[in-house]
Amino acid sequence: MLISLPCFVCGASSEAFTNALYAGQNKMYTIQVPCTATISLSGDQGSEFSLYAKKASSTWVPSAIHVTRNADVSSPKPASSQKIHLESGEWFVVVESMKGFAEYTIVIDKECPITTTCYGGPCYNQADCAPAMVYRDNIQTGFLNAGESKTFAYRLTGNRSFVEWVLSGPCDDSAPLMQTSSDVNLFTTRNCEPDLDLFVYEACNPKYNPCVAIAADIGLGSNAYVGISHPDEQKLYYVKIYGKRGSGNYRLTARSYTGKDMMIAGIKPSEYAGYIASVTDVKAPDDLNVTIPVPPTAYTIKAAEL
Template identity: 75%
Template structure:
């Protein structure tokens, strides 16, 4: 009898310990409202992993559903979301369903007929990838973008024709390193989780045009070097990523002011783990560089006109 009671108590403890984990990866929120024909209502929704939107209106109602993913701190108007939606319902109906990936979304419900009430339910879920106490469960930690292992941030000001070179030493076994150059369009460096994130970032143009060059084991301040990767596209921002970087050599990274003058921020970010996607690649499966140009000869510091005192210099190597 005592043995059976102990087994029961152990079972209850395991169940209780598992409960918080089981409910932590899925959540939902709902909104109810009513609209006349032609009216709309916009909601801002944060999606950690994926979400399913379910809209149910009163009998005979016709609703359309629109969603646009946020790309900056700017909040669009409902009309802008309707006109430039990333996802929208095909036909107006009393019930609509929509699936969204991770990020911040602006969702607009638009009534197409009469006066109708509706309820919008957002079901958020994360993949079942971890186990707690021997049983599979949802874990909200899986929804958070991969943690940055180590980064280094440098900032400054460049005029057209000026450049600054920075040196980096990679310690340990790094699977991926990226350099994110932001001009006047952005203050910081966002986490790049897909190629579309990179494309959206580097195509921003807020006046100045900056280029980014990466060298391995060769300092372009003192002699001509061949860049191993570069982003020379038009725009204030630039991005270069290298899988399985060489930990034996210093990497030298040059920020070059091609046109215009502005502040810049250069973020060097290195990752340790192989089992993640960064900028749309998995370091364990790919070798090489992610950049718009490969093997480019950058403008050499010794061959360009530099104001006095010189603005091109190399900082002490930063460990990333």
């Protein structure tokens, strides 16, 4: 059974629902989370309930079984009381009874504190929920075959607190705003034939020098993401797209921010020094001791000042 829970946010809000289940039964709820939410479950004494939550990645509504088998967040073990925390977005939450027959109550506490960034879900109190402001975008598009690469150069001007490169293959034609680590995971696991890798170098052009990447995303899929906190304004950054398998179009969005207290990809730049990537300190294919043909497309493009 699918139940849609309305979301009326004014800084913080709370909703409660009571139901009962036999062992093996479950009930699914659709929950819109504007910023963050805590789901608390309390059942009869001796009852055993489990909580499962999966974040929506499209308009498709999954079955309760799909949510339990592919949950992004779940309770550690069956118990009469449970608690899970959810990031912003649309979530499918399943309550499953593991023992006997028992009543339960779930309480959904939604919070959107002042100065907390919030987007991707309904936010009716704009004073409490303000999205992170993008300072500048630069978009590069093209086509790569397996074994080909393109490198773009970027110079960061002014006081940048964060810069990110969002690479999308044929799956997507735009770069979504990344507020949480779940947003990054959902985006980078998409695969539409070509397998593309993304490498970032600091003050070293991989086309002409034996460079070592400072960050990279070489996971399976057509999309990739790398973000860097507190980039060096005095150095050029070189970003290489490498076609590992297959062929297809790509779209590379370079995006810079200046705000200090915003939340991007699950971090606050003011509190974090480093970069985000699925793999770090890796070498690009042509940095290894392997002879790899350099195709005509392997050239550097002076992309933009960010």
